[in-house]
Amino acid sequence: MSYLPKTDRRTTLKWLLAGIGTTPVLAACGAPDHTDQPRALLGVPKPISGVPYGADPDLMTPAITWDLTLSPEQLQLVAALTDILLPANQEVPAGSALGIPDFIDEWVSSPYEQTQDDRVELFALFDWLEGEARTAGASSFASANAALKTEILDRVAWKDRLTDETRDLGEAFDTFRNLSVSAYFASEAGSAWLGYLGNRPSMGDYAGPTQEALDHLDAQLALLGLQRPMDL
Amino acid sequence: MADHEHDVLVIGSGAGGGMAAYVLTQSGVKVHMLEAGRDYDPIAETPMFSENRDAPLLGAGTPDKDFGYYNATIDGGWEIDGEPYSTGEDTEFQWWRTRMLGGRTNHWARNSFRMGEYDFKPKTRDGLGFDWPMEYAELAPWYDRVEKLVGVYGVNSGLANHPDSGDAVLQPPPKARVPELFAAAAAADIGIPCVPARRAVLTRDKGDGRSPCFWATDCGRGCNIGAAFQTTTSLLPWARSTGNLTITTNAMVYEITTGDDGKANGARYIDKTTGEHKFIGARAVVLAASAAESARILLNSNARDTGGLANSSGQVGRNLMDTVGSGITGQIPALENRPRYNEDGAMGMHVYVPFWLYEEQAAGQLDFPRGYHLELYSQFSAPGMGSGSGLDGYGPSMLDSARRYYGSFIHFAQRGEMIPNENCYAEIDPDGKDKFGIPILKFHYKHSAHEFAQVAHAQQASIELIERMGGRVVSDVKSPEEAIAAGGVIIHEIGTARMGASAADSVTNSYGQTWNVPNLFILDGAIFASKAHKNPTLTILTLAMRGADHMVNEMKRGAI
Numbered sequence: 001m002s003y004l005p006k007t008d009r010r011t012t013l014k015w016l017l018a019g020i021g022t023t024p025v026l027a028a029c030g031a032p033d034h035t036d037q038p039r040a041l042l043g044v045p046k047p048i049s050g051v052p053y054g055a056d057p058d059l060m061t062p063a064i065t066w067d068l069t070l071s072p073e074q075l076q077l078v079a080a081l082t083d084i085l086l087p088a089n090q091e092v093p094a095g096s097a098l099g100i101p102d103f104i105d106e107w108v109s110s111p112y113e114q115t116q117d118d119r120v121e122l123f124a125l126f127d128w129l130e131g132e133a134r135t136a137g138a139s140s141f142a143s144a145n146a147a148l149k150t151e152i153l154d155r156v157a158w159k160d161r162l163t164d165e166t167r168d169l170g171e172a173f174d175t176f177r178n179l180s181v182s183a184y185f186a187s188e189a190g191s192a193w194l195g196y197l198g199n200r201p202s203m204g205d206y207a208g209p210t211q212e213a214l215d216h217l218d219a220q221l222a223l224l225g226l227q228r229p230m231d232l
Numbered sequence: 233m234a235d236h237e238h239d240v241l242v243i244g245s246g247a248g249g250g251m252a253a254y255v256l257t258q259s260g261v262k263v264h265m266l267e268a269g270r271d272y273d274p275i276a277e278t279p280m281f282s283e284n285r286d287a288p289l290l291g292a293g294t295p296d297k298d299f300g301y302y303n304a305t306i307d308g309g310w311e312i313d314g315e316p317y318s319t320g321e322d323t324e325f326q327w328w329r330t331r332m333l334g335g336r337t338n339h340w341a342r343n344s345f346r347m348g349e350y351d352f353k354p355k356t357r358d359g360l361g362f363d364w365p366m367e368y369a370e371l372a373p374w375y376d377r378v379e380k381l382v383g384v385y386g387v388n389s390g391l392a393n394h395p396d397s398g399d400a401v402l403q404p405p406p407k408a409r410v411p412e413l414f415a416a417a418a419a420a421d422i423g424i425p426c427v428p429a430r431r432a433v434l435t436r437d438k439g440d441g442r443s444p445c446f447w448a449t450d451c452g453r454g455c456n457i458g459a460a461f462q463t464t465t466s467l468l469p470w471a472r473s474t475g476n477l478t479i480t481t482n483a484m485v486y487e488i489t490t491g492d493d494g495k496a497n498g499a500r501y502i503d504k505t506t507g508e509h510k511f512i513g514a515r516a517v518v519l520a521a522s523a524a525e526s527a528r529i530l531l532n533s534n535a536r537d538t539g540g541l542a543n544s545s546g547q548v549g550r551n552l553m554d555t556v557g558s559g560i561t562g563q564i565p566a567l568e569n570r571p572r573y574n575e576d577g578a579m580g581m582h583v584y585v586p587f588w589l590y591e592e593q594a595a596g597q598l599d600f601p602r603g604y605h606l607e608l609y610s611q612f613s614a615p616g617m618g619s620g621s622g623l624d625g626y627g628p629s630m631l632d633s634a635r636r637y638y639g640s641f642i643h644f645a646q647r648g649e650m651i652p653n654e655n656c657y658a659e660i661d662p663d664g665k666d667k668f669g670i671p672i673l674k675f676h677y678k679h680s681a682h683e684f685a686q687v688a689h690a691q692q693a694s695i696e697l698i699e700r701m702g703g704r705v706v707s708d709v710k711s712p713e714e715a716i717a718a719g720g721v722i723i724h725e726i727g728t729a730r731m732g733a734s735a736a737d738s739v740t741n742s743y744g745q746t747w748n749v750p751n752l753f754i755l756d757g758a759i760f761a762s763k764a765h766k767n768p769t770l771t772i773l774t775l776a777m778r779g780a781d782h783m784v785n786e787m788k789r790g791a792i
Contacts, residue, residue: 052294052295052296053288053294053296053297053301054296055296055297055306055307055308055309055312055313056270056306056307057288057296057297057301059277059278059279059282059301059302059453060276060277060279060282062282062286062287062288062301063288064288065288084626084627085626085627085630086631087627087628089628089631103290106288106289107289110288110289110294112294112295113295114294115289153626157624157625157626158624158625159624160624177620177623177626177630178618178620178621178623179617179620180620181619181620181623181630181631181634182290182615182616182617182618182619182620182621183285183290183620184620184631185615185619185620185634186283186284186285186290186615186616186617186619187285188285190615191614191615193635194615194619194634194635194638195572195612195635195638196572196612196613196614196615197572197573197574197575197612198448198574198575198576198612198613198614199281199283199448199449199576199614200448200574200576201446201447201448202446202447202448202574203446205404205406205407205435206406206407206435206445206447206577206578207407207447207573207574208406208407208408208409208577209407209409209410209413209573209575210571210573212571212573213410213570213571213572213573214410216410216570216571217410217413217414217570220414220566220567221414221417221566223566223702224418224566224700224701224702225421226414226417226418226420226421226700227417227420227421228413228417229408229413229416229417229420229426232407232408232412232413232416232426232427232428232582232583
């Protein structure tokens with residue numbers, strides 16, 4: 001089943017509607033983006049368009065001030081990749097169901113120097129994954145069977161298995177993993193599964209650690225021959 | 233007589249300017265404040281509770297918003313479009329500016345440590361740097377007044393050179409969180425103190441319109457309930473309520489003018505909304521534009537050919553200092569998979585490690601002359617960009633690792649005293665102007681062996697703490713020369729118009745009153761004579777309160 005971009009607020013707000021001035025993008029990004037050259041394997045990504053959100057964006061109504069640029073083929077590959085990286089469990093849907101591919105698209109499409117560096121790095125990773133899948137006889141990485149996908153991925157996903165040949169790809173996968181996992185845990189379901197319980201106001205004094213948390217701490221301290229200070 | 237309706241012009245609306253305006257207006261003095269940035273309403277503009285997932289790029293920092301999308305900094309950061317600064321050869325210096333009403337007080341860490349008796353007489357103690365023209369005892373009651381007014385949590389720990397506050401001055405600190413209790417247990421075992429931090433965050437209702445902390449949302453975003461101190465929810469509205477304060481925003485001051493009598497009589501600025509050059513007159517002027525910007529204004533002022541205004545000592549722009557910063561991160565297996573609870577607390581530190589080796593230092597047992605403290609950071613923080621860093625592999629086992637490690641990292645940040653040296657200063661760059669046509673600053677900066685030796689000690693102490701916690705260091709332990717934060721990076725720059733005992737070698741007296749121009753007061757970090765390891769904002773507020781009070785008295789007796 002192919003990936004359909006999620007139509008949430010983050011991706012439907014267009015920079016043209018944001019009423020933000022038009023600083024030329026290339027001035028912000030430096031050299032022209034050679035990654036927008038036609039790609040035989042994964043279609044042609046759109047050129048970067050839009051503007052940085054500036055030093056005084058509306059913090060109460062966040063808006064993305066650039067267009068998404070991944071080609072349909074790239075987006076399908078990213079969706080497949082996020083689902084291997086972030087499979088569904090009983091509490092959290094898979095990466096694609098959380099809209100992680102849209103976030104990757106948002107990131108690599110944004111007009112900042114660092115994200116444009118990531119764009120170059122990640123596009124090379126995407127091309128390599130696609131090429132390896134086709135060499136192995138699949139029609140695309142996205143449509144390859146699970147065994148082939150993991151066989152390919154295993155060559156770049158583990159830090160201690162990288163070779164001089166795969167090191168750059170491994171670093172690109174690390175970038176992809178950091179972006180995807182960050183977005184995963186920042187999602188409502190991912191945050192709940194991680195166990196973040198903050199961002200909730202409470203009146204009176206700060207409650208501090210629960211008894212369960214203190215019991216766990218005391219047990220750990222005892223193993224190290226330490227004692228919990230009672231005046232803090 | 234005067235062609236203006238106000239008495240005093242205050243340049244800058246941050247800690248120094250905000251406090252000066254508050255004290256002056258409370259005393260019935262008419263004040264006109266000029267702020268280079270735009271107006272800012274924290275009630276309407278603070279993104280309390282907003283989720284990282286709703287911000288562009290998960291709220292990650294960008295060159296537009298260095299500290300993240302939701303950070304309160306507006307029109308500021310390390311670089312400002314059209315407002316460059318330059319650096320000398322072999323200098324790495326970064327200049328943080330926040331161009332908005334309230335300045336950096338909208339987003340500061342709120343860490344509020346008093347300077348102590350040693351800190352005011354460093355030269356007497358070890359022969360280096362310069363003494364302040366006052367004792368701690370002179371400033372102690374003013375610290376009490378400031379802490380009471382702004383609201384600071386903490387306790388009196390009774391430690392050397394970490395002064396106790398007066399009775400009923402401090403508000404109760406929040407309970408320590410698990411990693412803080414863990415670090416404190418390890419510290420106690422190896423003989424290092426770990427005590428409640430002091431932060432300008434209300435934990436009690438003071439009945440002044442602000443609310444106590446409700447234990448959520450990052451203070452760096454600003455605080456629309458007023459719990460985390462910033463001038464825009466406190467000193468400025470309080471000053472305005474007297475009817476004695478007028479504020480003009482988008483007013484980029486570039487010159488303080490003087491009359492034939494040598495006294496300050498106003499300031500010239502550019503109205504950023506129209507580009508017009510304007511003049512505003514005054515009976516007296518308070519300069520509080522931030523240490524480097526204040527030096528820039530003085531150096532660009534009408535006596536430029538003699539080295540700037542109020543600069544017969546030649547010290548304007550000199551003695552530039554920033555806090556010595558470095559950091560070590562550890563991972564603590566004992567904190568893996570620990571029981572979850574709401575660990576936001578007051579967001580910033582609840583406990584910290586104050587400097588503990590003054591006796592050893594005085595006895596010559598250490599190879600560095602001045603102190604540092606360790607700020608410690610570890611908690612179940614809000615997921616966002618970076619929550620996926622440091623992982624390996626993919627799929628369920630990778631996600632399980634991420635969950636196991638969540639809340640098990642601890643970062644120790646060294647914040648240390650720097651000693652002024654002749655290689656650290658700001659001057660006007662003869663070759664550079666900003667988009668307004670105002671000559672820009674050129675920074676020169678070089679740490680000395682004192683700072684490097686201190687970094688090495690702090691690194692070792694941090695490693696010792698991590699190891700006693702059964703942890704492993706996960707950050708690169710670099711050489712002190714590589715580990716030390718570049719000048720300006722800790723955003724505690726001070727010293728560029730230092731106070732002193734005489735006009736020969738200082739710019740102001742202990743009240744921030746310039747020796748050369750008696751109706752010109754400098755009331756920001758520029759007047760510090762030394763850079764104690766204590767974060768400077770509390771002392772800026774205190775010097776500004778005392779200086780503005782003196783100004784009122786001088787006005788009353790007709791001396792100004």
